[in-house]
Amino acid sequence: LxxxxxxxxxxxxxxxxxxxxxxxxxxxxxxxxxxxxxxxxxxxxxxxxxxxxxxxxxxxxxxxxxxxxxxxxxxxxxxxxxxxxxxxxxxxxxxxxxxxxxxxxxxxxxxxxxxxxxxxxxxxxxxxxxxxKCGVFPAAQCNASSCERGRCVETINHSACLCEPGFIGNRCQTAKECPPLSPPENGYLKCSEGSSKFNTTCQFKCHPGFLLTGSSAVTCSPSGVWSALRPVCATVKCPPLSLPDDGNVTCSDEGLIFNSTCRFKCSSGFLMTGSFAVTCGATGIWSGPRPICASTDVKTSIN
Structure with missing residues (x-):
């Protein structure tokens, strides 16, 4: 007064x-x-x-x-x-x-x-x-509970909350949300908060036989955007197989991808030494070495 x-x-x-x-x-x-x-x-x-x-x-x-x-x-x-x-x-x-x-x-x-x-x-x-009103007691518009996650700013006959990054609402009571995430094809995800709210981190993993391409984890930023794009689970590939000398190979998938099986066959007059089939494993390594086709002709030397 x-x-x-x-x-x-x-x-x-x-x-x-x-x-x-x-x-x-x-x-x-x-x-x-x-x-x-x-x-x-x-x-x-x-x-x-x-x-x-x-x-x-x-x-x-x-x-x-x-x-x-x-x-x-x-x-x-x-x-x-x-x-x-x-x-x-x-x-x-x-x-x-x-x-x-x-x-x-x-x-x-x-x-x-x-x-x-x-x-x-x-x-x-x-x-x-x-x-x-004449009967009121002049009081501050802002108090300790005015804003949950922000700072109260008072002007004449009015107050407003300036929210911390990542929060919205008239009392800064709501965390911003990023768009919902779906697991990558042939993979899965797990989020720290079970949601897509600000500061939530989601981890991505691929099923066996698939390789993660991109970031393995993303975090919901204060602006409501994920920190990186969703990664891709690409099919694991094994290195190309060369033909054995005096033989040939036939594969179940030309791409030589995970679980592909390649079968070897020796030409007439040659005997296979080693496994007649190999499979592309989850880590991109064939299940065994390429076999060898050895000649069945036996030459006898005469002294």
Missing amino acids: LCYNFATARVLRWSLAGTTIGWTYHYSNVTLNWSDARKWCQANFTDMVVIQSQRENDYVVSLLPNRTQSPYYWIGITKTHLSKTWTWIGNNSTWIGTRSWARNEPNNNRSNEFCVEIYVKSGPDRGKWNDE
């Missing part, structure tokens, strides 16, 4: 003694409704403050502290009905400056807002007026 007090002083002006009448400004951090605030001013000083010019308004504001908690002070302007004119107590003046009210004020937002408070938090709204 803001009060003023009449004061008289003897001054020397142009070498002539005279008396001047002025006033001093006072404020209190006691939280009261408008009526009790006026009674407090009348009991301790003269009355609630009366402002008569923008210059005086700016001067009064310059005397006030920059308060972040409950940054409002009652001033001595009021009216008795919505259709009535705003009037200063004491002298019945109706002065209102062209830039006294805050943006979109007075708005009678909650009906019967017939008293006025001045806002003193630093920023563009410092020194602006807001209409308020």
Whole structure:
């Protein structure tokens, strides 16, 4: 609340003694409704403050502290009905400056807002007026529970939450979500939170016989986008097989992929040594070496 007090002083002006009448400004951090605030001013000083010019308004504001908690002070302007004119107590003046009210004020937002408070938090709204119900106790718009995952920013008669990265909502209560992920073909995934919310990490793995191409893990970023593209599970391939000398090979799949089987056959007059078939394994290695086709002709030397 803001009060003023009449004061008289003897001054020397142009070498002539005279008396001047002025006033001093006072404020209190006691939280009261408008009526009790006026009674407090009348009991301790003269009355609630009366402002008569923008210059005086700016001067009064310059005397006030920059308060972040409950940054409002009652001033001595009021009216008795919505259709009535705003009037200063004491002298019945109706002065209102062209830039006294805050943006979109007075708005009678909650009906019967017939008293006025001045806002003193630093920023563009410092020194602006807001209409308020006379029976309320000026209080901070922000408190410890205003924002769950963010910082509360207060302006005149309004507050808003500036959310931490990855959170949205009027109280920053909701984690952003990335688009749902599906497992890669021939693979599977497992997510840390069982969902696709901010900070969730999903791990990818491929089934046996398939090789992971791309990132094995992705994380949901603050912007709601996964940190990398979904990987691909590519079929494992074994290296090409060369034909055995004096033989041939036939494979079940020309791509020589996982589980492909290649069968060897020796030409007439040659005997196979080794396995007649090999299979492409899950790690891309054949199950055995290529066999050898040895000639069955036996040459006898005569001495």
